[in-house]
Amino acid sequence: MYLEIRDLHKSFGSGDSRCEVLRGISCGIEKGHICVLLGPSGSGKSTLLNIIGGIETADSGSIGIGGQKIAAMSQRELSLYRRKHLGYVFQSYNLIPNLTVKENIEVGAYLADKPLPTEDILKTLGLWEHRDKVPSQLSGGQQQRTAIGRAIIKNPDILLCDEPTGALDYKTSKEILDLIERVNKKYGNTVILVTHNDAIKRMADRVIRLRDGAIRSDEENTEKLGAMQLDW
Amino acid sequence: MKNPLSRRLLRELRQDIGKYIALFLFLTLTTGFISGFLVADGSMVRAYDESFEKYNIESGHFILEDKLPDETRAKLEAAGVSVHELFYKEATLDNENTVRIFKNRSEVNRADVLDGCLPESEGEIAADRLYLENNGLTIGDELAGLKITGAVALSDYSALFKNNTDMMLDANKFCVAVVTPETFDEIDENIHLCYAWLNNDKTLSDEQCRDKSDELGEILAADCGISDIVERSENQAISFTGEDMGSDKAMMTTLLYVVIVILGFVFAITTRSTIEQESGTVGTLLASGYTRGELIRHYMAMPVIVTLIAAVIGNVLGYTVFKDVCAGMYYHSYSLPTYVTVWNAEAFVKTTLVPCVLIALTVYLVLWRVMRLPVQSFLRHDLRVRKKQFVPRLKAGSITERFRKRVILQNRSAYITLFIGILFANILLLFGLIMPPVLDNFKTEVLETKFADYQYILKTPTLTENESAEPFCLASLEYDDEEISVYGIKADSKYADFSYLPAHRDNILVSEGFLEKYGLSAGDKITLHEKYGEREYTFNVFGTADYAAGLAVFMDKASFNENFDLDMRFFNGYFSNERLTDLDPEAVSTVITEHDLTVIADQLNDSMGFMFPLMCGFSLALYMLLVYLLSKMIIEKNAQSISMLKILGYTPREISSLYNSATAIAVGVSLIVTIPISALIMKWLFYYYMHEMSGWVSFYIAPWIWPAMLGLGAAAYFIVHLIQTKRLGKIPLAQALKNME
Structure with missing residues (x-):
């Protein structure tokens, strides 16, 4: 397994208000796979994603990526780990508001030793005409595509997507999912996609369902569909 | 029902306590000092104005070569004046200081005893309080071979000008004093036959007083040899103090208002930034039925409350601590009579109401501009006033260079405020730095170009x-x-x-x-x-x-x-x-002598010397406050982006190089551009001031001042930079995960 998670525990708060969000999560994901983390609100899927991304730390358990243990890393090492291995896409895009589309993507390119060509990415994502616009001049879909561009330009080993279509309409959502799928195919990145939309599981190689901080099911999808074939 | 939003004010204060404490302290100390100054100035001016009647100050005086003949006296009295002897002798001390000694005065130009008592016996002297202080003399010591019984202020020598034509008073080497008539007679020095006159008609205008002086001059010229005749308004020893106090007041009030307007913009820009961060909430409140006026009042509340409290406390400090400090400044320059603190309504208005109104107005104008936007703009977090957004293309340079340029463009209003603030701070700093070298340079030039010892x-x-x-x-x-x-x-x-x-x-x-x-x-x-x-x-x-x-x-x-x-x-x-x-x-x-030639430099250094480091300190504090608050605002405004950069893998140092370096560039450019501008403005102000004075001191900027200003600016920035780098490091990664919608 490329990504191995072992007995992960995480809780927030203390005393009476203590809430255990992850209760002993263990799973693994193959390199180059698309893995969908499914679950209702509060199931712990975003927390799990954030721990994989090194944004939050687990109370116990371990995460290994390509043999590297995250738990033992200092803040600086975590920074380097994110820089080297991860790309992040959020529901709320989190673009730098005062940078243009091209510059936002270049912010990602700066971190990589060998970034993908910016112009190729802009064209692949359909952002070439919008490259000199700032985020506030873009639609939600265009902003999300920019966020994907920023994440993939450094050709990360793992692309972490937290509800990437949560703020988008049906058509745009499918376009974004299609984009993620194409990126996965073209560059071979491992994609972990958090969603509460059950239909999206059909584009995944692997589907992990969470409820109340525990894995309800962890199965391979043998009848994988293309993103544009999805319907909900 | 009370507006529930008001409950949020305390929380806002707690959340941004650093900003409010910094602004509060600066406002309190500024208003406190200026209130203290205006109160002391008002009280002093009143004491000075009242001294004309209280101590029966002369309408003028003349010095004759021989005693005034009775017939001439009669002619003068017929012209509507009373004439009083004000003979004096001058003793030159071992240190070449001069003591001008009068008999105890009972009719005109009476003395105010500030400490001790007037001389009552032979061998006693009461001398000018300021001269005694400057020369480390106290009651009981000897002056001109006489025992000092008191420290006095002679009402016709509030400024110790030895000669009316002197460029500057000289409270270090020139003293006036009074002795008993018997002691006066025993002093073995030349007698100067000085006579003071008092106009019988106290209602004469200044011009009529001058006409009267001319009339007396003509009478005297016809009968006697006149050494000098000086009408009161032309007598620097009497009039200089009043004129100087008036000009100081205008300067201090201007200083206060400029500082207040700059801080008003700081309040406005930081409040606007808060609205930008809370635009979703503002939009929701507007959509729920809150009026724009209610929200403007809500966001204006903290700046106005902080200013009001600072102004009130500043005024309390002004009337207690700073009043004495500022009165001490005047007492250190002039031989003023005792003053009584008087309630100064003008000072209260200028240091309490006007700052509040200025801050409220500045903040209101900025907020009104942004709050005019439609509700949807707030809900979409799009608070651009101009809808057609112009995004300049930045082709050249690496992404980090362009990133910094974008940060500068994004925060241009903050950087413009910073530029204006730095310009103002630099003018004050330059004033504090150049004056000692200007005076030294003047002394050097005078000594180098003097003809003889x-x-x-x-x-x-x-x-x-x-x-x-x-x-x-x-x-x-x-x-x-x-x-x-x-x-x-x-x-x-x-x-x-x-x-x-x-x-x-x-x-x-x-x-x-x-x-x-x-x-x-x-x-x-x-x-x-x-x-x-x-x-x-x-x-x-x-x-x-x-x-x-x-x-x-x-x-x-x-x-x-x-x-x-x-x-x-x-x-x-x-x-x-x-x-x-x-x-x-x-x-x-x-x-x-050499001293007479350089007295202007010595006296200015003596009476204003302590002001120079004070000015430097004040300007650096203003400079640091502005850089701190505006860079803090820029970091807070971009907290989401900074958090995202951390998630992407940027190190704190790299992030600091993007955001703090943008501020560093803005500060650096502001410093480099404003230093020559401030030098030009200072030169203009200096020449304007010198034109008001008699004589001339050349404007001179010592070569070390340029690097010193840059160095002080850079050092002050570096301290702020360290604080902001720490702040930047504290922004959590999870900030980007917060749903800003």
Whole structure:
């Protein structure tokens, strides 16, 4: 397994208000796979994603990526780990508001030793005409595509997507999912996609369902569909 | 029902406590100091104004060569004045200081006893309080061989001008004092026959008072030999203090308002930034039915409350702590009588109401502009006032360079405020830094260009055996109401080292200060006129004389004697590097020493010296406050992006190089651009001030001041930079995960 998670525990708060969000999560994901983390609100899927991304730390358990243990890393090492291995896409895009589309993507390119060509990415994502616009001049879909561009330009080993279509309409959502799928195919990145939309599981190689901080099911999808074939 | 939003104010205060504490402290100290200054100034001005009646200050005085004949006195009294003897003797101390000694005064120009008592017995003296302080003398010590019984303020010497024509008062080397009539008679010095007059009609206007003085002058000129006649408004020893206090007040009030407007913009920009961060909430509140006015009032509340509290506490400090500090400043410069603190409504309005109104107005204007936007703009987090957004293309440079440029463009209003603030802070800093070198430079130039160690001014031509003495002629004329010394110097003078002294009677050399002050140059014609007479003299400016001690013109001695219709052998002064001990003291009018030439620099340094480091400290504090608050705002405004950059894998150092370096560039550019601008403004202000004064001191910026200003600015920025880097490091990664919608 490329990504191995072992007995992960995480809780927030203390005393009476203590809430255990992850209760002993263990799973693994193959390199180059698309893995969908499914679950209702509060199931712990975003927390799990954030721990994989090194944004939050687990109370116990371990995460290994390509043999590297995250738990033992200092803040600086975590920074380097994110820089080297991860790309992040959020529901709320989190673009730098005062940078243009091209510059936002270049912010990602700066971190990589060998970034993908910016112009190729802009064209692949359909952002070439919008490259000199700032985020506030873009639609939600265009902003999300920019966020994907920023994440993939450094050709990360793992692309972490937290509800990437949560703020988008049906058509745009499918376009974004299609984009993620194409990126996965073209560059071979491992994609972990958090969603509460059950239909999206059909584009995944692997589907992990969470409820109340525990894995309800962890199965391979043998009848994988293309993103544009999805319907909900 | 009370607006529930008001409950949020305390939370807002807690959340942004650093900003509010910094602004509060700065506002409190600024308003406190200026309130204290205005209160002290108002109280002092009142004490000064009341002193004319309280101490029966003269309407003028004249000095005669012989005692006033009874018939002339009768003529003067018939002209509507009463005449009072104000004879004095001058004792020169071992340290060359001069003590001008009067008899105890009971009728005119009475003394205010600040400490101790007036002399009652022989061998006692009460002397000027400021001189005693400056020379470390106390009651019981000796002065001019007499025992000091009290520290007094003579009402006709609130500014210790030895001669009315002096450029500056001299509270270090010149003193006035009173003794009993018996002691006065025993002092073995020349008596100066000074008479003060009081106008019987107290309602005369200033112009009528001057006319009266002219009338008395004509009566006296007809009967006696007059050495001097000075009307009260022209007497610097009386009028200088009042005029100076008035100008200080205007300067301090302007300083306060400029600081308040700058801080108003800081409040406005940071509040606007808060609205940007909370735009979703603002939009929701507007959509829920809150009016724009309610929200503007809500966001204005904290700036106005903080200003109001700071102004009130500042005023309390002003009336208690700072009033004494500021009164001490005046007492350190002038020999003022005792003052009583008076309630100053003007100071209250200027330091409490006006700052609140200025802050409220500045914040309101900025908020009104943003709050006019439609509700949807807030809900979409799009608070651009101009809908057609212009995004400049930045092609050149790496992404980090362009990133910094974008940060600067994004925060241009903050950086413009920073630029204006830094410009203002630099003007204050420059003032604090340049004055000591300006005064030192003046002293150096004066000493380098002085003709001789001693200039003896004679009443009548008197011969000396001393071979170092060289005779010269001196007259005093006026140009634009300013006294100009006219020298007639021997063509082969061994003291005045002019490369060429024109021989033609109409051609003169003019001192650099004179040329600079009145914008004259070689080839111009100038007309000088007599102070009391009507005769005018027109000369051609032939060249520049290297002489810094005063405003003067120079001509060949023969030309001088010809121009003034004097015998060719006439002279009325000696240059000498040695004391001329064989001169009859009765024949000597004045001896000008090095100290007399540099007294302006010494006195300015003495009375204002402590202000210079204070100005430097204040300007650096203002500078740091502005950089701190605006860079803090920029970091907070971009917290989401900074958090995202951390998630992407940027190190704190890289992030700091993007955001803090943008501020560093803005600060650096502001510093580099504003330093020469502030020098130009300071030069203009300096010349404006010098034009108001008699004499001239050249503007001079010591070479070390440029790097010092840059260094101080950079050091101050570096401290703020460290704080902001720490702040940047504290922004959590999870910030980006918060749903800003």
